[in-house]
Amino acid sequence: MELPLRPLGGQGLLVSPQALGTLSISEFYGSELTDPPDVDEGIRTIQRAVELGIQFFDTADIYGNGHNEELLGRVLGPIRDRVVIATKFGAIREPGATSHDFDGRPEYVRAACEASLRRLGMDHIDLYYQHRADARVPIEETVGAMGELVAAGKVRYLGLSEASADTLRRAHAVHPISALQSEYSLFSRDIEAQVLPACRELGIGLVAYSPLARGLLTGAITSGTTFSETDWRRTTHPRFSEDNLGPNLDRVARVVEIAARRGATPAQVALAWLHHQGEDVVPVPGTKRRRYLEGNVAAWGLALDAGELAALGAVLPVGDRYPDMSVVNRETPARA
Template sequence: MQQRRIGPFDVSALGLGCMNLSHAYGTPPSPEAAEALLLRALDHGVTLFDTAALYGFGANETLVGRVLKPHRSKIVLASKCGMTGIDGKRVIDGRPETIKRTCDESLKRLQTEVIDLYYLHRWDKQVAIEDSVGALADLVTAGKIRAIGLSEVSAATLRRAHAVHPIAALQTEYSLWTRNPEIAVLDACRDLGVAFVAFSPLARAFLADGLHDPETELEAKDIRRQMPRFEPANYRRNLALLDEYRRMAAEMGCSPAQLALAWLLAKGSDIIPIPGTRSPDHLDDNLGSLAVRLEEATIRTLDALINQKTVTGPRYNAATQQEIDTEEF
């Protein structure tokens, strides 16, 4: 397994996003299927496992903790605070006392004495970023977490946070169809020596060519139903981009998912994608991207084919967009 660096850790070049084993994409898999998927990833050399207090309102941390506890020394365990479920609703709360309490709760669910990489899941704009990161720094001092991460923040916020305590990783969405990190965050990460962790690198199945009709294929509670790019009219236009994309994948002798991940891996050795999946076959396919090598001409062609100008619809609806701090085109 190829390795990349996050702060003090060497991790597999592809991590595993664990969210959809418990949260957000309709009915989760059975506990037995979820456990098998986690162990299969481990057996294949994946060492970075990414969860959060929010996912399944604690259920995902409980799952990950139970399954991976016997293998704790082999993995880098990442979780998140600052956004949790309270009385069935998602709540953003970055107050220092909440962050510290949430960490203690997560440690219990994860069945570990220390979380390797602990992210502020969302910046609570009612709380100065310096105060939230200060609480995370206190957790480092207390030995409860080893490194600090941020999620969905701008370059300016990253720099403010990094001035309080070194930030090991910044996590946000990055793929061919979501290029926002290219505005400023990637450059800021490189200036500061911060690893970039890319979630939804397969554009929530779009780049895996795994979703053709959101109206009929998505369950009622699937979060993609609230995302403008998946609205029927927008998605039909986006699907037209896949004809040439499929042709390129076939020409390369790889799957569409492998092409998307290979493009992202080629964008920098400091980028660690964390695709999520419930399918053992998809997991194996994703890991196969590590063997795909793209020439510069191919990368340029992909850049021109699928980007912020050719994709129809913003990535989030207006209400969700107000909650995040990322730069927008």
């Protein structure tokens, strides 16, 4: 399949209109007992993505504590010149822990990049994101160090993952930012108020993670779905709470209705809505299964009419995407 390439940001980066998120190939999303990672199937999923025209792949140093970068490098290394590799730094998690710390110090930026390059087995990273802002370090210092990596040829383009509009402007003033990765979907629209307009003002592309609202928009989750005690959706995300899940499933039913009329899946309709939000928006659905990948890519060819877009635009969720939204809107101190 031929997918057209589109610019991401204004610095020359070209990507497929949909990316593949590879986190779940290295770490389980729900229960390790009921749905453990299948690395062989994950590898075949990455290879199938290339066959389908996907050339934009998303990972991070924290995914599987480095395993995901190693895997991606091993699979895509032989076709390095045909793919765009994005990875992230700055979120730190001890093995076995679920909480994170963050580090944006310039010396850590340099060390993290070298470690990612070793794991990937590559001489450069196409798109290097700060995973989350470090509230102790001015964004100017972090991005200044990231810019030095560009000058050294170790990184081609810079990005941030979850940032306020103010942080975006301050970062972009130090070195051009090509992409912001942020949660964006029918169920996650908060960035439309300030962050997305700032991206467009500055010419920064948006990479939309969790475009299927962590499974809610697939239609596969029902009132009878059982979540394991370790599933972070039920333990961390308010939209999956006992009070909110039922009302949110009622809203998903509207997506299911449109999908049924169009002979599509709810996931395809949700992704198609994102594809209609502008050529500067690139969804990055994550999957470890070829059958889901193939369905996701097919959403590129689904054209929604004005009435369907209006109906979908009215599908708003109950509950925030995180219990404490300062996690994603973290501000950094002013530069001294």
